[in-house]
Amino acid sequence: MAGIYIHIPFCTKACHYCNFHFSTSTHHIERMVAAIVQEINTLPFPAQDIDKNIETIYFGGGTPSVLNNEQLQSILNACYEKFLVTENAEITLEANPDDITRERLKGWRQLGFNRLSIGVQSFADSDLKWMNRAHNSATAADCIAMAYEERFEHLTIDLIYGTPTLSNEQLLINLKTAVNLGINHISCYALTVEENTALDYFIKKGKIAPVNEEVQDEHFHIMRQYLTDNGFEHYEISNFAKPGHRSRHNSNYWSGRPYYGFGPSAHSFNGDKMRWWNIANNVLYMDGIEKYQPVYEVENLTQEERINEIIMTGLRTTDGLHIDEANNKIGAYKTTPEAFLTFISTLRSYITEGKIIYKNNTAIINSEHRFLSDGIASDLFLSYD
Numbered sequence: 001m002a003g004i005y006i007h008i009p010f011c012t013k014a015c016h017y018c019n020f021h022f023s024t025s026t027h028h029i030e031r032m033v034a035a036i037v038q039e040i041n042t043l044p045f046p047a048q049d050i051d052k053n054i055e056t057i058y059f060g061g062g063t064p065s066v067l068n069n070e071q072l073q074s075i076l077n078a079c080y081e082k083f084l085v086t087e088n089a090e091i092t093l094e095a096n097p098d099d100i101t102r103e104r105l106k107g108w109r110q111l112g113f114n115r116l117s118i119g120v121q122s123f124a125d126s127d128l129k130w131m132n133r134a135h136n137s138a139t140a141a142d143c144i145a146m147a148y149e150e151r152f153e154h155l156t157i158d159l160i161y162g163t164p165t166l167s168n169e170q171l172l173i174n175l176k177t178a179v180n181l182g183i184n185h186i187s188c189y190a191l192t193v194e195e196n197t198a199l200d201y202f203i204k205k206g207k208i209a210p211v212n213e214e215v216q217d218e219h220f221h222i223m224r225q226y227l228t229d230n231g232f233e234h235y236e237i238s239n240f241a242k243p244g245h246r247s248r249h250n251s252n253y254w255s256g257r258p259y260y261g262f263g264p265s266a267h268s269f270n271g272d273k274m275r276w277w278n279i280a281n282n283v284l285y286m287d288g289i290e291k292y293q294p295v296y297e298v299e300n301l302t303q304e305e306r307i308n309e310i311i312m313t314g315l316r317t318t319d320g321l322h323i324d325e326a327n328n329k330i331g332a333y334k335t336t337p338e339a340f341l342t343f344i345s346t347l348r349s350y351i352t353e354g355k356i357i358y359k360n361n362t363a364i365i366n367s368e369h370r371f372l373s374d375g376i377a378s379d380l381f382l383s384y385d
């Protein structure tokens with residue numbers, strides 16, 4: 001089964017740290033929706049042979065909650081007409097707190113959305129102001145309570161840690177607030193400074209202190225401890241879920257299932273070695289789609305690139321890296337003897353240090369050290385030269 005990702009490239013306000021593709025000029029929304037529908041109807045060439053059975057649909061962005069119900073409906077209809085969407089599909093909408101009202105929640109339920117991802121980021125007003133978010137903490141708490149009342153049982157929030165305005169005490173308050181509100185899935189992201197963002201500019205100008213990695217590491221440990229003590233499973237480097245509430249859509253990315261991406265900047269993967277992604281420019285995307293011209297670039301991954309992706313994503317999750325499965329999928333053992341010996345000895349030393357647990361042919365990073373998983377993964381990367 002495959003997944004569908006729809007990128008809605010509009011936001012009402014630009015957050016200082018964000019480098020996702022979006023525009024704050026929303027007058028093209030109607031035309032953009034028509035282009036996305038057309039892209040789904042015609043399917044780009046590389047997508048023709050992928051599984052048409054769909055078990056997850058995810059509206060991300062940008063801010064999909066800026067679309068009205070008719071616009072959301074027309075995109076969903078296109079998905080249902082083009083694909084075989086399973087009956088119990090997970091259908092997620094990302095929404096910002098300032099867009100959430102009781103009426104809108106009822107409308108989203110009627111459209112078939114059964115999971116809501118709310119961009120809370122923090123419950124501290126000082127933090128939200130620093131990030132240039134469009135909502136305040138009271139709005140965030142109110143909309144979560146309302147979403148539960150409207151039967152959004154699968155609800156996730158995003159939180160950001162490692163910001164200069166976030167003390168350890170406030171981080172704990174954020175986590176306690178989320179737990180007390182009954183949240184069953186939390187995505188926690190370390191603040192990263194991306195090029196060409198307002199945050200990057202302010203740091204370079206000396207107006208904001210640079211990100212402190214020690215503070216981020218401390219925040220990560222506080223967060224992991226608090227959430228696991230409160231019944232959450234730390235199932236991926238940035239994701240925590242109560243039993244039965246893991247994100248099916250994201251879990252499919254990490255386990256290498258195929259996915260279709262529609263909309264500007266959306267990425268797609270055929271489940272093997274081919275990826276493609278749409279142009280990250282609203283006008284060029286709409287112009288190209290309307291003229292039936294390709295708006296994507298394709299990349300064919302080498303065996304080395306693909307196996308190292310499998311190592312990286314596997315080690316970020318609690319399911320870990322299943323060595324035999326990696327071998328069956330991509331030929332992990334067909335490296336040079338030297339590269340394979342280095343892989344084994346590096347793996348052994350991480351096991352001896354207690355950073356990796358190895359059982360049933362599966363390497364799993366000890367949750368305590370999962371913050372370092374990308375570094376550990378890169379030490380294990382295989383070479384085929």
Ligand code: SF4
Pocket residue numbers: 010011013014015018019020022061062063096119
């Ligand atoms: S709302 Fe989300 S996508 Fe839009 S600018 Fe803020 S973080 Fe980025």
